Amino acid sequence: VRHVAAKKWLRLARFFTILEQMTKGDHLGAFELTVILVLIRLGDNAYGVPICEEIEMRTGRDVAIGSVYAALERLEHKGFVRSQLGEPTAERGGRAKKYFHVTARGLTEVRDMQRSLVKLWQGLPELERGKA
Amino acid sequence: MTGEAPTVAKCLLRNFGCSPNNEAIIGDLDERYGQGRCDSWYWRQALLTVVASFFVEIWNHKLLTLRAIGVGWVVFVGWESGFNLTRELLWRYERLTIAVQVPEVVLFGVSAGWVVARLHPQSQRAMVLAYAACFAAVQMLWLVSASLTAPSGFYPFIYAVIFFNPFIYAEFFLVTTTVSILVGGVLTTQR
Numbered sequence: 336v337r338h339v340a341a342k343k344w345l346r347l348a349r350f351f352t353i354l355e356q357m358t359k360g361d362h363l364g365a366f367e368l369t370v371i372l373v374l375i376r377l378g379d380n381a382y383g384v385p386i387c388e389e390i391e392m393r394t395g396r397d398v399a400i401g402s403v404y405a406a407l408e409r410l411e412h413k414g415f416v417r418s419q420l421g422e423p424t425a426e427r428g429g430r431a432k433k434y435f436h437v438t439a440r441g442l443t444e445v446r447d448m449q450r451s452l453v454k455l456w457q458g459l460p461e462l463e464r465g466k467a
Numbered sequence: 468m469t470g471e472a473p474t475v476a477k478c479l480l481r482n483f484g485c486s487p488n489n490e491a492i493i494g495d496l497d498e499r500y501g502q503g504r505c506d507s508w509y510w511r512q513a514l515l516t517v518v519a520s521f522f523v524e525i526w527n528h529k530l531l532t533l534r535a536i537g538v539g540w541v542v543f544v545g546w547e548s549g550f551n552l553t554r555e556l557l558w559r560y561e562r563l564t565i566a567v568q569v570p571e572v573v574l575f576g577v578s579a580g581w582v583v584a585r586l587h588p589q590s591q592r593a594m595v596l597a598y599a600a601c602f603a604a605v606q607m608l609w610l611v612s613a614s615l616t617a618p619s620g621f622y623p624f625i626y627a628v629i630f631f632n633p634f635i636y637a638e639f640f641l642v643t644t645t646v647s648i649l650v651g652g653v654l655t656t657q658r
Contacts, residue, residue, distance in 0.1 A: 383495030400495055401516030404488050405523045423494075426501050430494030 361413050363448055369394070370406045371415060371445055374437050382421065382432040407435055415441030472500045476513040482653045485593040486520035524593030531587055535594035536601045539583050539648070543602070546575040565636070572640055576647020577654070584655035595652025599645050606641040613637070 373389045374381045390398050410416040421432035500509050525532045557564040580595050587594040
């Protein structure tokens with residue numbers, strides 16, 4: 336009897352997980368697009384520190400490392416990015432680096448988005464160079 | 468700037484950072500701190516990381532969060548009968564009541580944190596934090612509403628909250644229980 340009850344509870348837990356996954360979209364947000372472009376730029380050396388430095392250098396704004404990782408986790412969940420653990424170093428207190436790479440699906444999504452944005456950009460006199 | 472990153476901030480991040488990449492985040496923060504960042508930068512990054520990762524986790528696991536809060540309150544209801552029994556048995560002896568109820572409150576908090584963390588292995592820290600925050604918010608609401616309708620209504624609110632005996636007890640209960648819930652959760656996640 337206990338075994339059947341435990342199975343019922345496990346099925347209920349799975350139901351919650353499925354419900355949660357149904358509500359997730361597959362689109363790129365503005366910050367996610369920034370992060371994925373930086374990942375493409377950095378190539379094989381894309382882990383937390385250079386990602387933050389590159390974003391700060393390119394955008395001129397400070398970023399919180401927590402929000403960068405939140406975006407990376409979302410991208411990984413959507414299948415646009417994959418990660419792998421690197422080597423631990425002394426300057427990091429013996430902790431391993433986590434490297435991120437853009438997947439083929441991620442590249443396709445960025446290209447699609449670029450195409451859509453360029454189309455939207457065209458023919459807007461308010462956004463032409465030199466106008467406020 | 469000193470050679471070592473601020474210990475308390477690091478400890479906070481290690482125990483309450485909810486991101487699945489928490490270790491990598493701590494490593495990245497240490498590396499950037501070693502490049503010449505100041506203590507306030509580390510603190511800001513640590514707090515933002517805890518808050519951001521907490522909200523990301525509860526947003527990603529809304530239903531699990533509701534379940535965790537529900538489970539925590541069920542544990543509370545179970546313990547409440549114990550609190551009431553102590554109060555009924557020892558109501559004549561105020562100091563003894565407090566002496567018995569302090570360990571009771573600590574045990575409740577630790578056990579609630581432990582149960583919530585154990586039942587939500589996917590996202591233990593976020594679920595414990597969510598329950599602790601919900602518990603503290605409900606207790607604070609009760610405290611505010613009770614102080615507004617208290618017999619000492621002619622006192623200014625702050626005076627009543629600071630000096631009126633039941634409120635001191637309630638504040639103590641609120642802080643001790645919330646800290647105990649967090650400790651219970653941390654003890655589970657570190658195992």
